[in-house]
Amino acid sequence: MQGAGSSAARLLLLSCCVCAAAGYPFRPPLDLDVTPRITVLSSGLQGCRRFQSSAVNYSTMLLEADSERLYVGARGAVFALNASDISAGSALTIEWEASSEQKLECMLKGKDNKTDCFNHIRFLQRFNSTHLYVCGTYAFRPLCAYINEERFVISSQPEDGKDKCPYGPTMGYTGLIIDQQMYTAAQYSFRGFPDIRRNSPFPTLKTEDAPTRWLNEADFVGSALVKESLGSSGGSGTDDKIYFFFTEKSQEQTTTYSHSRVARVARVCKGDRGGQFTLQKRWTSFLKARLTCSLPEYDFHFNVLRSMFVMPGQAPQETLFYGIFGLEWKNVKASAVCRFSLSEVQEAFQGPYMENQDSGSKWKEYTGKIPDPRPGTCITDALRARGINVSTALPDDVLDFVRRHPLMSQQVQPSDRRPLLFRRTTDYTHMAVQMVQGLDGQTYHVLYMGTDEGWLHKAVEVEGQLHIIEELQVFEEPQPVNNLQISAKQMSVYVGSPSGVVQLPLSYCGRYTSCYDCIFARDPNCAWSGVQCVDIMSQAERSTLIQDVQHGSKGCENTQDDVxxxxxxxxxxxxxxxxxxxxxxxxxxxxxxxxxxxxxxxxxxxxxxxxxxxxxxxxxxxxxxxxxxxxxxxxxxxxxxxxxxxxxxxxxxxxxxxxxxxxxxxxxxxxxxxxxxxxxxxxxPSPASLLPHSELLSPRNMEAMYLSLITILGALCVVLTVVLVYVGFCLRLGNRGKYSLRAAAAAYPVHKRHNRNRKQSRNSAHMELKTISSHCNGNGICNGVSKHHNGDIQEGGFLQIVPGEGHTSANKGPPPPAPPLPPTPQHPSPECEFPNGLSATLPNVLRRMNGNSYVLLRQSDSENTSPLCYSFAEELNKILEKRKHTQLLPRPDESSV
CATH class of the missing domain: 2.60.40.10 (Immunoglobulins)
Structure with a gap:
């Protein structure tokens, strides 16, 4: 019983946490949930160039500014585009689709022949000065090949890529070529485990999976080389490091509710050669730590890493990592942007380790003795002085410790200990960052962030917070942004998507038409020249330009815009x-x-x-x-x-x-x-100008108007009830003939109809009752009822009794004619009385102001009120004749409402 009670309590606590987390994005801190200042639809984009072909899924891009080439990998094709204008007709194409035999084999494996059984290009990087290296899924049997850059053709027979490229088009994957060595991270086989590998040349290395698995269902999003050896001295380290970013299943044991997945950063040394006996062909420098992006005051965490951009600094220690984080729950859309410094990452890797002593699923901090030299470090000048020149010379106790303790206890905290940006109802997918120097001499980081619906958000980071300058609708059809590349030389940002590639200018300052509009934008690329908003990169003389990125409010006090x-x-x-x-x-x-x-x-x-x-x-x-x-x-x-x-x-x-x-x-x-x-x-004209103006419709009389209307409708319901009672009475009389009551029963006085109806002596009469809805337009003209002065009434009315099947006797005469209807008076009385005594001279259209909206109220079938009075349509026409109008000027610049 106690176990069941504790389980129920934990389940209740988990449910509360999930509900609170799912509802949180709708209550964000006001200073973080930023609204884009300008919204630009796809029809208003300026300087936009597009590239499309018969291929789809343009997910891989390699930008080389020196050669002015943008290489794009899609499904079954590789393209070389002119970076200055991707829409030009000079695009080069390599078609590389999977063979029909391989597609058939893929389908026999149960894969989708509309998405999976193709050759999706997943890797495209420069190998040397003359060749590129490309890898594709090739219908679930990955292949790689070299591309001759000059002739832009595949220059070698494709080689097996099962250890270099994932088998599926959507598997998490990242890869780099450094000094002709290929570093990749993915799940390489259908039933295999995620792995970080150095594939070629010898020696090949990979992560360990026994007895301690270093990666736990990892989903990789990016990787980067950080040249920490630049400017290093002595024992500070002389080996460059490669960082991998991913999301994996959580291993930490905490006292509070833990997410099932967490964001990670892992590190290996470029010069790692594995161990001599322990960790043979395994990394000896692999360590990983948790990346946190949360709102501590709300105890809310963004635990899924979607994208990472590495911003190099003037020195290696100034390297910054910009990450896009999302929620674990797929039914709640929200994104956060967090920035991390290299020093924070290094500090975490220098901190305490985690351990898993009982081989369980949860880890806790290790408090025992740490071997020397420190496990997981690269070969430094200090180690070389001790005779340890390569990783194969490391002691076995150090390597065994690395094998069992890959996880660090200290978490990597973001700058300012909180996100730069929070966006609810938005899922960012990819990001690129550019450094721009403003007129004030400061260097600003400008972020370009793509969404899952084909939008591009441009933001500037000012004092630890992002200001979204604009949001651009890059694609009319919603689709995710698959890749982003920035070219400072071309002053362009390139956006990859499932349908094509789009090239946009980094800034379009001409969008801002006044001084204050230009200043409010806070775009570091734009400034006011006194006449127009211009790109500062195009201006040789900048002393007279006006810009205020810090506050977005100063500089236009002495300018006067035309109003x-x-x-x-x-x-x-x-x-x-x-x-x-x-x-x-x-x-x-x-x-x-x-x-x-x-x-x-x-x-x-x-x-x-x-x-x-x-x-x-x-x-x-x-x-x-x-x-x-x-x-x-x-x-x-x-x-x-x-x-x-x-x-x-x-x-x-x-x-x-x-x-x-x-x-x-x-x-x-x-x-x-x-x-x-x-x-x-x-x-x-607005709906207001089409409505009659009357004191009856003024706000002061609205309450009385509604009460009158409700009373009238109630009276109509009473009349209908009496008619139904009367019809039931007639049915009980057992009439044999066929009668059709075509009068508008809801409006004609009930007691008069009863006096004029004759009692019938025939049996088995069948009658069918139908309610017929009439339609009135705003001018009081009703369809469905047409009266004539001769007393005939055609189809329409609130209630209609149509002929039914009757059983007549052969020896009986024809049924008597229907009772005549009262003639329509030639001069109706000015006041029409309903059976309850209320006046029926109300118009059939009422107006009511409710906040910022108009409400039209219509009464159905005003013709069916009574033959002894004016119809609603006639009364409304009289009101409309007295309606007031707006007088326009001889040359108006805008119509009056």
Whole structure:
């Protein structure tokens, strides 16, 4: 019982943790959940070049700036593109598809013949000055080959790649060629374990898998060479190191809830030669440590590593690692960006080890004696002085310790102990980083991050936090970004995806049209010249340029941008929309009337504000004046547009105009515009201008209006109930004939119908009841009912009784005719009374302002109220004849709403 209770308690605790973690991304710290300032759709991209072919899955890229070549590996093909313009027709192609025999063998293994049974290029790197080296999955039998760079052809017979390339197109994989030696990390066989290997030339090395497995279901995302030997002296180390980044199953034992997977960094020495007897053909320098990217104040961890970019510094110790981290739960989208320094990684590898003494699944910190020399270190000058020149000379106790203690206890913490960026509802897939020197002399790191839906986010790191300058929709069809490469020489970023490759400029400063717009962007590549926003790299004279990356607010105090001035003349009582479009997602609108800020937008204020602008409701003469819209960003007000609004009583109605087939979202939620577009095109009339204006519809009488409407609908329900009772009574009479009641039963007085109906003496009458819905448009014209003054009523109404099958007797005469309907009066009474005494002169369309939206209320089939009174359509037509109109100026710059 105790075991069951403890298990239940642990399960409850786990469920609480999962629920809390899954719900957390919707409650992020405000300073980390950053909104991109500018949104640019694919139709608004400038300087965009694209490359596509019959191949798919452009996942591998090698950029060589010196030769101005961009090599791209796809499914069944390798391309050599012109880096300055990838869309040019000078692309070179090598077609390398799997043979039909190998595809058939792949399908016989049960693999997908639409995705797996092809040759997906997974490795493409330079081997020497004349050749490239390429590896592909080759339908689950990996092959590798050399490519002659000059002729761009495969120059050798493909060789077995099972120890160099993964068998599947989506397996985690990374690889490097260093001094013609190939270092790779992957799961190389279908049933094998993940492994880090040096494949060629001799000696080949790999990670250990017994008695202690060094890698536990590892999924690799990247690797990098760090030349720590540069500038080193004495015993500080003279061997370069190769770092591998991956996510694997957790091995640590902690007192708190532990994720099943964790992010890791592993290290091996370039000069490692394995051990003499212990660890033969195994790494003697392999160590791994955990990478943490978390929000400590919320005890929330991003434990899945998706991408890693290594930023070299001026010195090896200044090397930085930028990583994209995600959540373990696939149903919650969120991403974090953390930055790590090389010194933090080295400190973790110099700390205490972890051990697994009882061969269980959990590890804990080792507290025993550590052999000398320290296990896992590279061969240094100090070791050479002791006669240890290569790893094969290391003592067996040191190698045995390395074999059993590959995991470090100390975790690698990010800079500032927190993420640079957190994004909910976004899954970043790849990243590239560029260093840019601003006009203030500081060096800024600009990050380009691709998403799983084909967007590219550009951000700048300022004081340990990221500011997203813009988000670009690179692909119209959502698809993941597979690769990113940056060329400082070409000033371009290259984006690989399943459908193709896109080349974009690193910055497009012409997108910013004013001084403040250029300054607010905080793009280190852009500055204001006094006339336009320009790329600083193209300017020889920079002394007059204005830029403020640190704060994004200074420098434009003495500049004056042109503000659009528009005039509007409207009639008293009309609704008027003053449009104001903000290009920045970070800006908020502020409206002033005659230089006084408008305060409050309540129900009785006469104003509404939304994403489209300011709406003046039932304009009054005292609301005339100068209306100015400001964009407030970084606590600075920037005027956008000014309207000179004149509200008059003596304006004639405007001439009729042709309807504009366009859609316009009034106060709707929509993405911020990417570019300023002309507002001179007249806007179509809003729903407000099509509605009748009446005191009955004013906000003061809305409550009474709703009560009246509810009462009327209730009365109609009572009438329908009485009719149903009457029909049931008729059925009980047993009529044999066939009768059709075509009257609008819901509106005609029930007691009159009862007086005019005759009792029938026939039996077995069958009647069918149907409710017929009628349709009314906004002008009160109803379809489904058509009345004539001769008393005939055609199809329609709320209730209709249609003929059914009747059983007539052969010796009986024809059934008597239906009772005549009362004639339609020629002069209906001005007031129409329902059976409950309520007036029926309400219009069939009502308007209600609710926040920033319009609501249309329609009553169905106004024709069926009563033949003794005006129909709703007639009453509405009379109201519409009195409707007020907006008077446009002779040359309006924008239509009135």
């Amino acid at each position: 659009a001035l528009r005039s509007r003349s409207v009639r008293v009582g009309d609704d008027v929309l003053l449009q104001c479009e903000l290009s920045s997602n970070l800006a908020t609108p502020l409206w002033t009337l005659d230089d006084s800020e408008l305060q409050g937008y309540g129900l009785n204020s006469g104003f509404r504000t939304g994403t489209d602008g300011l709406l003046i409701i039932e304009a009054r003469q005292d609301q005339s004046g100068l209306y100015t819209c400001y964009a407030v960003e970084n606590s600075i007000k920037v005027p956008i547009v000014t309207y000179n609004v004149t509200i008059r009583l003596d304006l004639p109605p405007p001439p009729p105009v042709e309807p504009i087939e366009d859609s316009y979202s009034l106060f709707g939620t929509m993405p911020a515009p990417t570019e300023h577009y002309s507002t001179e095109r007249p806007l179509p």
